[in-house]
Amino acid sequence: MTAQNSSAEELARAEAVCADRGLALTPVRRRVLELLLEANAPVKAYDLLAALKPGGGAQPPTVYRALDFLTAAGLAHRVEALNAYTACVHAHETGGAELYICESCGGVAETHVHGACHEAPEGFKVARSVIEHYGKCGDCRKAG
Amino acid sequence: MTAQNSSAEELARAEAVCADRGLALTPVRRRVLELLLEANAPVKAYDLLAALKPGGGAQPPTVYRALDFLTAAGLAHRVEALNAYTACVHAHETGGAELYICESCGGVAETHVHGACHEAPEGFKVARSVIEHYGKCGDCRKAG
DNA sequence: ACCCGTTATGTTATACTATTGCGATACTCT
DNA sequence: AGAGTATCGCAATAGTATAACATAACGGGT
Incomplete structure (x- = not known):
């Protein structure tokens, strides 16, 4: 990956x-x-x-x-x-990473959180988010 | 909460x-x-x-x-x-929950994932997501 | 040079989280 | 009844993480 x-x-x-x-x-x-x-x-x-x-x-x-x-x-x-x-390959400030983890090859891809899309409950102030997606990356899907 | x-x-x-x-x-x-x-x-x-x-x-x-x-x-x-x-108070199918956890009172609020807003890498197929937000809920913010 | 505060490490023990493996029991289906 | 499946009880152990205390290494002030 x-x-x-x-x-x-x-x-x-x-x-x-x-x-x-x-x-x-x-x-x-x-x-x-x-x-x-x-x-x-x-x-x-x-x-x-x-x-x-x-x-x-x-x-x-x-x-x-x-x-x-x-x-x-x-x-x-x-x-x-x-x-x-x-x-982490981005050396950004702590907190904003969103991970895509392939369960076939173990590879990890990282993007940044676009906080806009998360609808917090009324009054809730988010300090830190854990966002991890598990699935199959493109390479592994091709490979079978 | x-x-x-x-x-x-x-x-x-x-x-x-x-x-x-x-x-x-x-x-x-x-x-x-x-x-x-x-x-x-x-x-x-x-x-x-x-x-x-x-x-x-x-x-x-x-x-x-x-x-x-x-x-x-x-x-x-x-x-x-x-x-x-x-x-889980929604009894939905497994997989789609997004949690807001207050670090003051421990309360958890739950919403559903609107998958649209997550930009997966090219070809990556997400099977399951872990989304947890940590912060302070409205009540606790008022209470100090 | 010395002392001192701070930061980083070493060391031992232990706490906390989770699983494996096996046997007993109970239920269903034929 | 007998076979098959699902659940549970139980003992042991594997895997993950921290507490608590001691030591070392650096830098600044006197």
Whole structure:
């Protein structure tokens, strides 16, 4: 689904974004983001943990803290219905992503929310939205 | 937020819906639905479990199976971002709900998805959507 | 150089959420 | 009655996430 667009390039962009905003993209955080970028599907926290192990025994809090940082920085999203995480290629401010997740190949496409179309109940003020669509992407539908 | 609209009435409606469709609303399932209806906020599986205990020691699978049944029947929804469950007052077919969850009082309002406004990527066929909005409801905003 | 506040990490243990697998029971259909 | 299906009870375990506390690393003020 996604064309594995150069994760090195994305990583550099993330670095720049963090520098701009005075955020510290430390080695652990950077490594986690790298893993997310290399994957072409959402990754589970414990899979990240396992991938981190080889160079020093990481514990769960390590990876969850890195994920908290990345999601807060808008560099990653949590996929709520999968308990998984995916890199965000738009580096937008947190909150506005809408995800299309292919259940065949696992690929994720991201668009931005056009809030206009959601009719909130009278007086309700939306702070944050979780929008995830599950289905089958074009490629997988062609492939059968 | 929600006016605790007679859960007994809703329960009766659920019974009718199940009868119509040849689904068995067994005692366990009925009791779980009742608990969901009585709550005015999403309920966690283990809280349901605890509430079920008094009349016979229920185990996790019991409650998860009941929840699976109810969600499949469209009588309840899973709130993905909270790992919690809420009764569905519309008894519509599964899949089309859009939730507004107040982070102050926990209340949930439900609307239906107007699919038209979601711009899927080229060729992507959406099978199921998770749409949850978090914020503050009108009542809580007034109350401070 | 020293102290101190802040931020990030390491470490251990534990809490919370969910599923698997198997056996017992009950109901329906023939 | 016997076969088949659906539900439930039960025990064990898998998977996800956080709490709580200790340590390290950096930067600024004195």
